[in-house]
Every structure is written in structure tokens, then in C-alpha cells.
Amino acid sequence: MKRIISPSLLSADFSILKEQIEIVKKAGAERLHIDCMDGHFVPNFTFGPFILKAIRKLTDLHLETHLMIDNPSNYFNDFIDAGADTLIFHYEASDDVRSDLEKIKNRNIKCGLAIKPETASDVLEEYIDILDYILVMSVSPGFGGQGFIEDTLLKMQAIDQMCINKGRRDNITIGVDGGVNLSTIDKVYKTGVDVTVVGSGLYKAPDIVARFKELSNQ
Numbered sequence: 001m002k003r004i005i006s007p008s009l010l011s012a013d014f015s016i017l018k019e020q021i022e023i024v025k026k027a028g029a030e031r032l033h034i035d036c037m038d039g040h041f042v043p044n045f046t047f048g049p050f051i052l053k054a055i056r057k058l059t060d061l062h063l064e065t066h067l068m069i070d071n072p073s074n075y076f077n078d079f080i081d082a083g084a085d086t087l088i089f090h091y092e093a094s095d096d097v098r099s100d101l102e103k104i105k106n107r108n109i110k111c112g113l114a115i116k117p118e119t120a121s122d123v124l125e126e127y128i129d130i131l132d133y134i135l136v137m138s139v140s141p142g143f144g145g146q147g148f149i150e151d152t153l154l155k156m157q158a159i160d161q162m163c164i165n166k167g168r169r170d171n172i173t174i175g176v177d178g179g180v181n182l183s184t185i186d187k188v189y190k191t192g193v194d195v196t197v198v199g200s201g202l203y204k205a206p207d208i209v210a211r212f213k214e215l216s217n218q
């Protein structure tokens, strides 16, 4: 099965952003992962719709936009207008998950739900019918370059199985975010997931194209 790598721009060099996007596209990336943090939901700030709009102008790659923000639905339209192709918010940040997923779907883009490492996979069960994307956090959200939390591997397997049991496996993309690198990627894909988000494990490599190919097993 094809390994889909979603490079996380959080670890890219923003002073040469265009090149950093082009290099992963040249290596074979079909999507990019954009981490939006508000300093409330997570103890770090990154960027909002304004920067996403600039990124949109630089590339036609699928932009999976990971909102690590409180009150996410207040900002859905801004991020969608800026060019998100998949919009992912956190289960832990939403007061009404189903209504929030519907708000995204109604704008005709893909909707995603992320869960923190300490959140059980069971919480996803009632949304499997509507979800396009599930993002399993394998580090505490907020920063790149953290160590992979091994306990989350069992959760990945359980989510894969849950989607199969509900007959929705072909409709849902399962992604894993945090601490994925050359030494952890094999065990992540063995759980059955589709996408790995890779930040520091890709962008900090001396040769980004060569590293992308190694991670993709090419």
C-alpha cells in the first residue's frame, strides 16, 4: 500500500517557504499539513488564515489544516476561504462536534477530527458516519520535534478496526501526527493508517528529497 506523507510546514524554513514547498512536491508529496495554534488551546502560537491564504497562492497541493485553537467553529469560514482542502479541529476544543463537522461539510471541503494522546478512540465512534479524516495525535499538540508516544499505536489499530467495522474504512483517511520519523514510521504504518504527518523528521534532514523517499519506502 502507498505510504502517504504529509509534510508539516511547522518545521519548514519560512524565510524560503516557496522553495520548501516546492522541494517536497518534487519529492512526491501530494499534501501539506498546516498547524494553526492560538496560544490558548495549546501553549504556542503559529499562524492563522492570513498565512494559509499566502500558502494557497504558492501551491496546488492538498492543504490539510490542523486547527489547535479554542472555539474552532468561529474561524471555519476564514480558514476555508483562505484555501483549506481538509479542515481538522480538535474533539477537545468543540462544544458540539457533530454540528461543527456539518459546518465544514456544508462548505464542500473535507472535515476532520483530531484527538489528543490522552483522548480515547471511543469518542470518535458516533461521528464515523460523517468524518472524512481522523487525526491521531502521537504527541501532545503544540510543538514539533517531540518524542513519539508509543501508547498511541494501539489507538491507531483500534480506529482502523472501528472504521472497518462500520463499513467506512474506504471513506475515511486516518492520519497520525507527531514524532513520526525514520525510526518510528514503520510501526505507525503497520497499524493500518493512511497518512503520516512528518515535520522535523523531514524538514530538518540534510537532503529533504532523499529523506522523503526513505520515509516513503521508495
Ligand code: DX5
Pocket (backbone or CB within 6 Å): 008, 009, 010, 011, 033, 035, 066, 139, 140, 141, 142, 143, 144, 145, 146, 177, 178, 179, 180, 197, 198, 199, 200, 201
Ligand atoms: C504538533 C503538530 C505537528 C508537528 C509535528 O502539535 O500538530 O503537526 O508539526 O512535528 P514533528 O513531526 O516534528 O513531531
Ligand code: ZN
Pocket (backbone or CB within 6 Å): 008, 033, 034, 035, 066, 177, 197
Ligand atoms: Zn499537526
